[in-house]
Amino acid sequence: MPRDTLTADRIVHAAIELLDEEGLDGLNMRSLAKRLGSAATAVYWHIKTKDDLVRLASDAIWHEVEAPDLATTDWRTAATAHATGMHAMLTRHPWLVQAFGSHFLHGPGQALHNDLSLAIYEEAGFTADDADQAAATVLTFALGSALGPAAQVSLNRRLSRNGTDAERLMADAMTRATETAAQFPRLRARLGTPAATEYAAAPDNTFAFGLQSLLDGFEARLTGERTGRRE
Structure with missing residues (x-):
């Protein structure tokens, strides 16, 4: 996509989608440009730095709050x-x-x-x-x-x-945390309630x-x- 077909608003919208999927660590101009079907240099033409991009993306989502x-x-x-x-x-x-x-x-x-x-x-x-x-x-x-x-x-x-294996590691961590919590009376009582499906x-x-x-x-x-x- 030529840089003159891009706009700052389109770049920011794509950045929000990428941030939602990959987080701050997954945001970079190369990945963003690929999502936009453009070159990274075209993105830099509109928004100079990653910090600027995060600032603009963060400000845009405040408009979701009624x-x-x-x-x-x-x-x-x-x-x-x-x-x-x-x-x-x-x-x-x-x-x-x-x-x-x-x-x-x-x-x-x-x-x-x-x-x-x-x-x-x-x-x-x-x-x-x-x-x-x-x-x-x-x-x-x-x-x-x-x-x-x-x-x-x-x-x-x-x-x-x-x-x-994120699910396995998380399950193992929760099992160990639950075993530790069971040694304390109030935490042990909470573990027995229907609302407490897992410790923490x-x-x-x-x-x-x-x-x-x-x-x-x-x-x-x-x-x-x-x-x-x-x-």
């Missing part, structure tokens, strides 16, 4: 929808969790949702500084909740690339439980501040 309408939605419903959307996006694109720790990520897509997060918590009644803290807390929680699945994808991919598996609805607990805390803090101002 923005709640604060004019028609109360702050807590908006916060739940927005955080849930972020978490779902991070789960669909597990490489983004890793990229947060290894790349400088910025752009209008991410900025739009950062700004929306601040608006949600200012609408709730937080001061600007506290809204910043609340937004950062929820983002950190969403990232942390997506870390486990992202790490699992990365581990399976690494083992497969090394030519090993998070219980169902963990993200929803944690998010609502965070929002409960925010609401209690706001209520306490309002009460204190009236006294």
Whole structure:
């Protein structure tokens, strides 16, 4: 494909697909150019470095997160929808969790949702500084909740690339972890529950439980501040 038929948007879209399939380690200009039916030099004509490509790809997927309408939605419903959307996006694109720790990520897509997060918590009644803290807390929680699945994808991919039997190694590791957990009373009791199909598996609805607990805390803090101002 001649370079003049490529666009930055097409390159970024193909990069997202490649990242979803191969992760950060599998992204390189040669593989991307092959996917596009082009030469690597044509890709470099539009996007100069891999770091630039990761930054543009990461910013593009923020547009997958639906923005709640604060004019028609109360702050807590908006916060739940927005955080849930972020978490779902991070789960669909597990490489983004890793990229947060290894790349400088910025752009209008991410900025739009950062700004929306601040608006949600200012609408709730937080001061600007506290809204910043609340937004950062929820983002950190969403990232942390997506870390486990992202790490699992990365581990399976690494083992497969090394030519090993990923499923067998994982099963062996889980067996040894379960044997260790069985030596501790609370972990042993958890292993006997229907929900714990394997050791280290998070219980169902963990993200929803944690998010609502965070929002409960925010609401209690706001209520306490309002009460204190009236006294």
